[in-house]
Amino acid sequence: MSEQDLMKNDGGVADANVTHxxxxxxxxxxxxxxxxxxxALLLSHHCRALRVCLLERHGLPESSASLQLPSFDTRATAIAAGSLRIFETLGLWSQLREFAAPIRRVQVSDRGHSLGASLDAAIDGAASVNGMLGAVIENAALxxxxxxxxxxxxxxxxxxxxxxxxxxxxxxxxxxWRSEPGAAxxxxxxxxxxxADGVASPLCxxxxxxxxxxxYHQHALVTTVGLQxxxxxxxxxxxxENGPMALLPLPRRDGTHRAALVWTCDGEERERLASLPEAEFVRHLQxxxxxxxxxxxxxGQLQGYPLKLSVAREQVRRGLALVGNCAHFLHPVAGQGFNLTLRDCDVLARTIARAVTREEAENRSDCGQSSxxxxxxxxxxxxxxxxDQQLTIGFSDRIPPLFSSRNLLLSALRQAGLLGLTLVPSLRSGFARQAAGLAL
Ligand SMILES: Cc1cc2nc3c(=O)[nH]c(=O)nc-3n(C[C@H](O)[C@H](O)[C@H](O)COP(=O)(O)OP(=O)(O)OC[C@H]3O[C@@H](n4cnc5c(N)ncnc54)[C@H](O)[C@@H]3O)c2cc1C
Structure with missing residues (x-):
């Protein structure tokens, strides 16, 4: 919509938005x-009076079912229990659950060692919502x-x-802004x-x-696999020893059992894996x-994502806030990036709403005076x-090197860590609540 369209729009939000x-x-x-x-959804939910404008570089097709935005590609996102609560508040969980697979258990294992750890929704109730530790949804559906x-x-x-x-x-x-190159x-x-323009933000x-x-000099290879x-x-x-991998449950499609694979490896291994014919890739994966x-x-087809930790040195200034990948871009191993972002967005929307509500209580009808x-x-x-940011960023930064090292001392440490998670209830529940985004 052009500025003129916004200004023409009669009686709507845009009309109220025209000054001078x-x-x-x-x-x-x-x-x-x-x-x-x-x-945008959280702001509109928590503060209806607020005029919110969302600008996106890519066009939106007639049917939003075929969105071509980078966020909504072939990846799947593990949504932690804390995020499910936020989606519930937005009234979206009932729609989301149709496309999502619940996570009832998380099983952690270390290749070459028999000891592992697991979190279970039935046992670790404090880290679960509606009997789930979380859910996985394909980004193309989200x-x-x-x-x-x-x-x-x-x-x-x-x-x-x-x-x-x-x-x-x-x-x-x-x-x-421009609607297309060369446009006014x-x-x-x-x-x-x-x-909220993503990692390596030109605006920042x-x-x-x-x-x-x-x-990290590593890549995440992502694909969907079919399971027997x-x-x-x-x-x-x-x-x-090459890096962590995750296999996340997906809903069945056409009777096929499916899972989303995230496999981290170095650049050389990425090239090699990507060049394998499907049958060989599957054999190696198995x-x-x-x-x-x-x-x-x-x-399915493999997509690669270069991995780094990138954290903005400032996230707020007067008139400015950063959210999402441009604020913090994390290693995807523990599935924390979007979950952390959603918690940021929820708190930002609530903080703004509280200020606006205070104003309404003082009889001002819009977000007028205090901005x-x-x-x-x-x-x-x-x-x-x-x-929360420091804990989550630290967690996702320290776990991958610890678990991919061949160093004997680190290997003993991670085995001790897994043992601790299995045997010490307070350690286990603290870890589970942090991972689930319910620690705060
Ligand atoms: C392999 C992988 C797996 C992951 N798995 C998980 C997971 O399981 N759980 C989890 O919580 N997180 C996960 N994440 C993290 C999650 O994907 C990110 O948190 C999420 O993509 C954040 O997106 P964003 O909106 O900040 O950025 P982006 O997806 O990059 O979106 C930025 C948007 O801004 C638009 N834009 C850019 N510049 C402009 C401009 N100048 N004007 C207008 N528009 C502009 C772009 O077109 C784009 O649509 C994973 C990440 C990776 C890489």
């Missing part, structure tokens, strides 16, 4: 991936669900809209700019926000993974999130 001939909104979110779309839910809100989704530059102002931010530049003024660079990075028998809701984490999920029958971009408010959000 420029489009004005309360919150502009740049990037409509998993982070941006989720935040995207359309989020966008269909957005259609039921007053969020203004503007796509295709590529934001090319941003200027921070005393009142918030001014964005320049449009302007949007906002009280709060939320950058433009704003002078640096990142701390650790290159039912996975019974078990998610497998297996640590090998050999490395073992038989704990039964016979692996087939594998969602106020520094105090954004710093309060950041203080709230720091602890």
């Amino acid at each position: 001939g420029e489009v004005q909104t309360d919150v502009a979110i740049v990037g409509g991936g998993m982070a941006g779309a989720s935040l 995207g359309p669900l989020l966008y269909r839910a957005l259609e039921q809100t007053s969020v203004e989704v503007v796509a295709p809209a590529e934001v090319s530059s941003v200027q921070m102002t005393a009142a918030g931010a001014v964005l320049n 530049a449009q302007t949007l003024r906002t009280r709060l700019l939320v950058v 660079r433009q704003l002078g926000i640096g990142v701390s990075e650790v290159d 028998r039912d996975h019974n809701g078990v998610a497998f984490e297996r640590f090998t 050999q490395v993974f073992g038989w704990r999920a039964g016979r692996i029958l087939r594998a 969602p971009g106020e520094l105090d408010l954004l710093q309060a959000y950041w203080r709230d999130r720091q602890h």
Whole structure:
């Protein structure tokens, strides 16, 4: 939708957004991936009065079922119990569960060692919601669900809209965007700019926000595999000398038992695995993974993702917040990236809503005077999130090297760690609650 369209729109949100001939909104979110779309839904849920505009570079097809956004590719996402609660609050869980496979048990094993550990929804009740430790949903199914839910809100989704530059102002931010290369530049003024444009964010660079990075020199190879028998809701984490791998339960399709594979390896191994014919790849996978999920029958096309840890050095400024991969991009081994982002988005939306509700109680009808971009408010959000972020980022950064090392001392340590998880109830429940996003 162009700026003119926004301004023409009679009686709707856009009309209220026009001040002095420029489009004005309360919150502009740049990037409509998993982070941006989720935040838009949470803002609209917690604060209906807020004018929210979501700008996404890629166009949205007529039917949201065929979304071509990077977030909603062939990966699957393990959604922790804490995130299920957030989706429940949004009223989305009943739709999500149709496409998701519940995780009832997580089984951790270390290749070459017999000792393993497991978390079980029936035993580790404190880490589960509705008898599940979490659920797995294919990103290609999650995207359309989020966008269909957005259609039921007053969020203004503007796509295709590529934001090319941003200027921070005393009142918030001014964005320049185009619907396509060569099209006229449009302007949007906002009280709060939320950058959700993914890892290696050009907008953050433009704003002078640096990142701390650790290159893992590893890749995640992702595909869907067909299994001979039912996975019974078990998610497998297996640590090998080349890196961790995960096999996550997926719902059956056309009678086929399926699971999502995430296999981390170095660049050389990635090339080798990607060049194998399917039957050989499956044979090799079976050999490395073992038989704990039964016979692996087939594998789909492999997609590779380079892995690094990237954490923005600032996540809030006056009029500005960062969410999703541009704030923190994690190793996917423990399936924490989106779950951490969803918790960030939930707290950000609630913090803004609290400020707005206070204003309403003081008889102001909109988000008028105190802006969602106020520094105090954004710093309060950041203080709230720091602890969880540090724990989760530390956890996903330290586990992979520990578990892929051939060093004997580290090997003894991780076996002791697995033993501790098996035998010490408080350690086990603390670990489970953190992994499930229910620790806070
Ligand atoms: C292999 C792998 C497996 C994973 N598995 C899990 C898991 O099981 N559980 C879990 O919790 N997390 C998992 N994650 C993490 C999860 O995928 C990320 O948290 C999620 O993708 C965050 O997406 P995002 O919206 O921040 O970024 P992106 O998906 O990159 O979205 C950014 C969006 O911004 C748009 N954009 C960019 N620039 C502009 C611009 N200038 N103007 C307008 N729009 C713009 C892009 O088009 C895109 O749609 C995994 C990650 C990987 C790599």
